[in-house]
Amino acid sequence: MPPENQLLFAALTAISVCFLVRFFLKTSILYLLRRWWKSMTDVFHAYQFYKVPQFNEHLQENQLYRKVTTYLNSLASSEDLEFANLFSGNKSNEINLVLDPHQTVADKFLGAKVFWNNEKSERDCSRVLVLKIRRSDKRRILQPYLQHIHAVYDEIEQRRKEVRLFFNAEAANSNGRWRSVPFTHPATIDTIAMESDLKNKIKSDLETFLKSKQYYHRLGRVWKRSYLLYGPSGTGKSSFAAGMAKFLSYDVYHIDLSKIQDDSDMKMLLLQTTPKSIILIEDLDRYLAEKSASGLSLSSMLNFMDGIFSCCGEERIMIFTMNCKEQTDPSILRPGRIDVHVQFTLCNFTTFKSLASSYLGLKEHKLFPQVEEMFQSGVSTLSQAEIGEIMISNRSSPSRALKSVINALQTKREIPGQDEVRQRLIKSGSGRPPPPPAAAPTTTEEEIESTSIFSREGGSHIKKLYGLLRAKSSRRGESLDLDSIEKENNLSHLQENQP
Structure with missing residues (x-):
């Protein structure tokens, strides 16, 4: 090896050794400083410790130990541990994470940081969970923190139970x-x-x-x-x-x-x-x-x-x-x-697309514009259950399913009794039949009302009109029948157009 290469190699080796030594010393010093600080804080009683044993003196299970264990397993910090034990739960798809001995889990509550250590009991081979909390935070968060653990445990158990x-x-x-x-x-x-x-x-x-x-x-x-x-x-x-x-x-x-x-x-x-x-x-x-x-x-x-x-x-x-x-x-x-x-309204195009996605796996289809046009024109006579049943029966062919839905919508599109009135008008010599009555406006989305968190305006004028019609009908001793009113209006129109 040429002398200049030997010098270069020696220089690189020296630099690498110096870097490793400095890194080792720095890491070791930081580690020793942390251990020293931890021991000093413990010596001067900066932390308060609370033990939660697995069993009491009568070897009965401590329910609080179970609750704290369930709570710690639900923390995201438990999943970040270097290693942990996995056990199957009560359900077939349930897996529980259990701490290994001498592991520590950190948690935050109301801005304070607390630590849980998993240790062995000095009396027997059972486990003990040790809560480490700063004395300055003890009075402020201890009771609320324990209540928080109870609440989280109850919520988890509620979701685990068989409904x-x-x-x-x-x-x-x-x-x-x-x-x-x-x-x-x-x-x-x-x-x-x-x-x-x-x-x-x-x-x-x-x-x-x-x-x-x-x-x-x-x-x-x-x-x-x-x-x-x-x-x-x-x-x-x-x-x-x-x-x-x-x-x-x-x-x-x-x-x-x-x-x-x-x-x-x-x-x-x-x-x-x-x-x-x-x-x-x-x-x-x-x-x-x-x-x-x-x-x-x-x-x-x-x-x-x-x-x-x-x-x-x-x-x-x-x-x-x-x-x-x-x-x-x-x-x-x-x-x-x-x-x-x-x-809950009858099916509209938005809910139709949701049904098509769930039942047929369709996000888009060439027949969607035709279906949308029918809904926009006022066709809303099929329920979600009826359309769902059509899709189930034709699930092997999405195109056939959509065509069946279109046919069903067209079949129910005519208002009952409208053809009879139209034919009577034609026979009466009044010329072309009247245009079909305007379809009732359909709700394009489900509405939600609440006396506390939701509100909905509109509809007051319709309710007032409906109340006046009902009151008038009651004074005449007759029940309100909207179909009768429509037929009466159609007959009046027929008489006016007769020669």
């Missing part, structure tokens, strides 16, 4: 009124064909409710919330209620009003429900219309919704479904009894 569906048996049954089966309904809020903004609003409302216990108690109100899902059959009301139960991991108590004998029977059923549950009553408008034939009175229903018996067990969601709420007694729907109103 069940309860239904009321006949009153004569001596084995109890409620029967239950596992609630395995596959629907979720995300799978329901409706506007994404509406879904997000309801999700946000449910999440806010779950965190509002102290707020409700401060107001002196029962910690519950009630929803009214209304709209034509087949628009997804029952499936959405199932999705809410899945979202909350709440048990569902489905009350069959036809099996309730009287008001006291309703009260007993309500007393036997549990917190963290959904109380579901479907087709409420039909039962209210038939209430005279049953022993259940309107006052009992009102007390069930917001009376003294509604507070028997908190953290509950009440869901009522009905097809039409216009004919319902306003006292049923007033604020305090129904908090959130959610309208």
Whole structure:
């Protein structure tokens, strides 16, 4: 090797050795300084330590140890550890992360940093979790931090539990009124064909409710919330209620009003429900219309919704479904009894695209513009269930499925009775038939009403007009029949055009 290369190699070697020595010394010094600082802070009692043993002196499991372990497993900092133990949980797809001995997990709460150490017990081979917290932060965050751990644990366990569906048996049954089966309904809020903004609003409302216990108690109100899902059959009301139960991991108590004998029977059923549950009553408008034939009175229903018996067990969601709420007694729907109103309309183009994506895997198709044009022209006579069934029957051919939907929309497009009136006008010699009546405006997206977080304007003039027509019809001793009014107008037009 030439002398100049030897000198260059020697210089590079010397530089590398110096760099490594400096890095080693710097790292070692920092490490020693950290250890010294830690020992000094411990010596001068800058930290307070709390032990959470796995078992008590009677070798019984410490429930707080289980809660803290579950809480630590849910922290993102636990996943950042260099190594950890993985164990299967109670469910087939559940995997739990368990700390190895002498590992430390850091956590932050209310701006303070705390540490959890996993150690061995000095008495036996059991484990001990040691909480390390600064003395200056102890009085400020210790109690709220432990309550936070309890709340997170309850939320995790609530999601882990098996959701069940309860239904009321006949009153004569001596084995109890409620029967239950596992609630395995596959629907979720995300799978329901409706506007994404509406879904997000309801999700946000449910999440806010779950965190509002102290707020409700401060107001002196029962910690519950009630929803009214209304709209034509087949628009997804029952499936959405199932999705809410899945979202909350709440048990569902489905009350069959036809099996309730009287008001006291309703009260007993309500007393036997549990917190963290959904109380579901479907087709409420039909039962209210038939209430005279049953022993259940309107006052009992009102007390069930917001009376003294509604507070028997908190953290509950009440869901009522009905097809039409216009004919319902306003006292049923007033604020305090129904908090959130959610309208489910017949299928529109937006929900149609959602159905096509879910049922047929279609994001776009050459027939979509034709379907959109039909919806924009006022065709909204098919429910989501009807269109979904057409797509299921033709799922092997997406094009055939879309054509079948178009044919179904065209078949239902004609208004019943319109052809008869048109033919009578032609025969009368009045010339060409009148243009088809303008289709009623369709709701292009589901609407949501609430007395507290949602608001909706509009519709007041229509309600006033409807009230005037109804009052006029009542004074004449006749019921309001919109079909009769339309036929009368058509006959008047026929007479005016006759020679």
